[in-house]
Amino acid sequence: MKIAITTWHEGPNAGTFFQCYGLYHYLKNRNHDVTVIDYIHQPDDILNRGFMYYFTQLIPLIKNKINRNKKRKEEAILTKQFANEIRKRDERVSKFWQMILFTNRITTQADFDKLNDKFDAFIVGSDQVWNATMLNRRYFLDYVKPGKIKAAFGPSVGVGSVLPTQRKAYKTYVKDFNLVAVREKLLCDILNEELPHIKAKHLLDPSMLIPREEYLKMAKLPEGIEAGSYLLCYFAPNTKHQEEVVRKYAKEKNLRIVVMAMFGYSWTMKNDIIICPDPSEFLGLISNAAAVFTSSFHCTIFSILFHRNLFVFERKQLSKSADINQRYTEQLSTYGITHRYIPWGQSLNDEILKPIDYNHVENIFQLRLSESKKFLNQLF
Structure with a gap:
């Protein structure tokens, strides 16, 4: 056909x-x-x-436009600063x-x-x-x-x-x-x-x-990165708090911090390994990470596929209709791992740190x- x-x-x-x-x-x-x-x-x-869309969303839309214009200016500066890395990635x-x-x-x-x-x-x-x-x-x-x-x-x-x-x-x-x-x-x-x-x-x-096996054949770790030696970040935070959570966990576990840079903020994280990944490096970095901290849908589901030690940050939104967090929370709920969701402004605690039962997760995944x-x- x-x-x-x-x-x-x-x-x-x-x-x-x-x-x-x-x-x-x-x-x-x-x-x-x-x-x-x-x-x-x-x-x-x-x-x-x-009409109702604009009427009910007027204030969030105005705030979003202001934030978007500010973000574009910041992105333009960072894109120029890291133009060579971005060009090679593309x-x-x-x-x-x-x-x-x-x-x-x-x-x-x-x-x-x-x-x-x-x-x-x-x-x-x-x-x-x-x-x-x-x-x-x-x-x-x-x-x-x-x-x-x-x-x-x-x-x-x-x-x-x-x-x-x-x-x-x-x-x-x-x-x-x-x-x-x-x-x-x-x-x-x-x-x-x-x-x-x-x-x-x-x-x-x-x-x-x-x-999964086919993806692992495609996966490639960037040069200089050792499997299991690092904590992987892939998120677009609006606050330094998420960075502080990551740094504290990495220090406690003696892990390097590797950042997959897709969003402007990622470039500003100092003293870390910043990588513009292509698809094979995306797979390699997730599948070999000791822990993954993210607010990305696809990073979340690939971390689940590869049975990684996953933590998902909540993103702060301007309104319920603009809230994209349900994309991640639904995945965590589907596989019975909602305890790995880090609410806005919250730090890690004993409940969040409970292990993921990947035998249970895998059974659900195979059924789906x-x-x-x-x-x-x-x-x-």
């Missing part, structure tokens, strides 16, 4: 790469002809957010994207219409393509003609609450999908309330479709993996 995947597929973020590669790789291994649609998010394709990452077959760049309505002549089925991939605050009609496959298979596997709602206008958009654009599986239970529940006939499923992120494969196999 000729299958087209629509999802995010640009940038240096390893999580973005693996969610795309995971679905692509799995379907290819089932002998399908798979291609990723080369579409880049366009402002004109964003659905109208509605060059390495671009080689990984070459492992995936893409269409030509799709920009016009005519381009989208022609895709119907080339593919039998269309599937929306993961990441925040169904983020309630920036719903994009193209990620709802609005161009797919009747008679073609329309499916979704792993889209993320991205935020902690969904407004009535956003629920209406989901109902309007998802009603004619053949099968739907999403990343968060929040969105799964909403879809089943609004569209009970589609029987939406709450399944794995597609990055988890690739066997089986359900995820069964879902895809019944469609393709």
